[in-house]
Amino acid sequence: MNMRILSAIADPDTARATTTLLSQLPGAEPGTTVPDSTALLNTLGALAASGIDELPEVVLVHDRVGPLPALELVREVALRFPAVGVVLLCADHGPALYSAAMDAGARGLIGLPLSYDELAPRVQTAATWAAGVRRHLGAGGETFSGPGGTVVTVSGAKGGVGATITAIQLALAARASGRSVALADMDLQTGDIASYLDVQFRRSVADLAEINDISPRVLADAMFTHSSGVALLLSPTDGEQGEAVTDRAARQIVTALRARFDVVVIDCGSQMNGANAVAVEMADTAVLVTTPDVVAVRAAKRMVRLWDRLQVRKAQDTCTVVNRHSRHTEIQPALIERITGTKAAKSAVPAAFKELQSVVDSGRMHELDGRSTVKQALWSLAAELGIVGGPGRSGAAAIERGPHRLGRRAERRAIGRGTDNGTATGGSST
Structure with missing residues (x-):
C-alpha cells in the first residue's frame, strides 16, 4: 500500500530524522516537510481542491510546531480533512497527552526521539484507517468537501x-x-x-x-x-x-x-x-x-x-x-x-x-x-x-x-x- 506522508515539523533535526526513517518504510512516499501550521493547512487546502485522491494518507504533526498549538492543529486537520490520518510526534509520553491527542482526532502518538520500531506501525495504522475512510466515502456516493467554504x-x-x-x-x-x-x-x-x-x-x-x-x-x-x-x-x-x-x-x-x-x-x-x-x-x-x-x-x-x-x-x-x-x-x-x-x-x-x-x-x-x-x-x-x-x-x-x-x-x-x-x-x- 502506498502511503503519502506530509510532515509539519519546526525543528530541522527532527525533520531530518523523520524523513530518514520514513524513507526506510516500505510503500512510504514522504512529501516535503512544512515548517509551521499555516503552511500545513494551506498545503492540504490546495491539495483538497483537486479532490480527495490528492491528499496524503498521513500527516505527522510535531508537538513544537507553531504558531497554532499542536493539539489545535491536530483538531483542525481532523475536522477539515477527515480522510487524512493525523499522528502526533511528541516528547511527552504521558497518558494525559495521549488522551488529549485522541480527543483532538489523532490516529496515533509517537514518542521522541524517534525510533523505526514505533514509527512504522503508527504510520501504517493511520494510512490503513485513511484508506478505509476513503473507500467508505466512495461506496456511499458522498463527495469530499475539501477545505470547505x-x-x-x-x-x-x-x-x-x-x-x-x-x-x-x-x-x-x-x-x-x-x-x-x-x-x-x-x-x-x-x-x-x-x-x-x-x-x-x-x-x-x-x-x-x-x-x-x-x-x-x-x-x-x-x-x-x-x-x-x-x-x-x-x-x-x-x-x-x-x-x-x-x-x-x-x-x-x-x-x-x-x-x-x-x-x-x-x-x-x-x-x-x-x-x-x-x-x-x-x-x-x-x-x-x-x-x-x-x-x-x-x-x-x-x-x-x-x-x-x-x-x-x-x-x-x-x-x-x-x-x-x-x-x-x-x-x-x-x-x-x-x-x-x-x-x-x-x-x-x-x-x-x-x-x-x-x-x-x-x-x-x-x-x-x-x-x-x-x-x-x-x-x-x-x-x-x-x-x-x-x-x-x-x-x-x-x-x-x-x-x-x-x-x-x-x-x-x-x-x-x-x-x-x-x-x-x-x-x-x-
Whole structure:
C-alpha cells in the first residue's frame, strides 16, 4: 500500500530524522516537510481542491510546531480533512497527552526521539484507517468537501471606517449570486450587525463558546436566518459575554461555519482579541478597511504590524479597501498600499454617506438601493474577492494595483513624519 506522508515539523533535526526513517518504510512516499501550521493547512487546502485522491494518507504533526498549538492543529486537520490520518510526534509520553491527542482526532502518538520500531506501525495504522475512510466515502456516493467554504474576514483600521457595512454588503452580494452565506459578528463587545439589519435574536456566538463538538443542529440553533437569506451569527447583547469566546472556541466556530456554508463573512471590528485574531489567521482572505486620512492610515499600519508580530497574517496577504475615496484626496489607494505593505483592492468605496443614511437609521441595510454607488462598489469588491457565483478571480489574485498619483506632502504625513492634523470623517458611514 502506498502511503503519502506530509510532515509539519519546526525543528530541522527532527525533520531530518523523520524523513530518514520514513524513507526506510516500505510503500512510504514522504512529501516535503512544512515548517509551521499555516503552511500545513494551506498545503492540504490546495491539495483538497483537486479532490480527495490528492491528499496524503498521513500527516505527522510535531508537538513544537507553531504558531497554532499542536493539539489545535491536530483538531483542525481532523475536522477539515477527515480522510487524512493525523499522528502526533511528541516528547511527552504521558497518558494525559495521549488522551488529549485522541480527543483532538489523532490516529496515533509517537514518542521522541524517534525510533523505526514505533514509527512504522503508527504510520501504517493511520494510512490503513485513511484508506478505509476513503473507500467508505466512495461506496456511499458522498463527495469530499475539501477545505470547505471560503472565509473572508473584514476588520477596521479603527472605529467608524465602515467595516460592518462592508461585511454586510459582501455577504448580501454573495447570497444574491446563489451561494449559501453566513455572516458572523466577531466584534464581541461592540458588534452592530443586528442593528444594521434590525434583528432581535436571543442567541449569539457566545452560546457556542462552551460546546466542544459543534454539530450542524447546534450551529443552526445559534443562528438567525435573515429575510435576505443570509444566516447570521450575532455578537452577544451584553459585551462582557464575549469574553467566553476563547481562541479555541473561535477556531471551532469558524471551522463549523466553513463546513456548512459556501461563503463565511466575519466582521472582526477594529479591536483585536484572541477570538477575532484566530478568525483572521484562518481566513482565506483578510480585508482591512481604512479611510484616506492620516489617522486611519496610521491605524491600518499599526494593525498590519500587530498581525505580523503575532504571526496572524502577513501584510502582503492582506487586502486593504479604501472607504470614502475621492480623486481629490491627497492619500490615494496606491500610497496606502505602499505605507502598509498590503495589496489595495481595485474597488474603492466612494464617499457617499447620503446614500446610506436612511437605511442605516432604519436598520434596513439590506434594502440599500441598487443604484447606490456605495453598493455598486462593495458588490464589485465581492466579485474581486471571488465570493460571488459565476466566473471570476479569487482572493489575492484579484487584487491589483491601480494607477494613482501621489502627493509627497500627503505621503510624509501618512507615514508619520508630518503633523497629525489630517481630517478623518466621522459617523457611521461605510
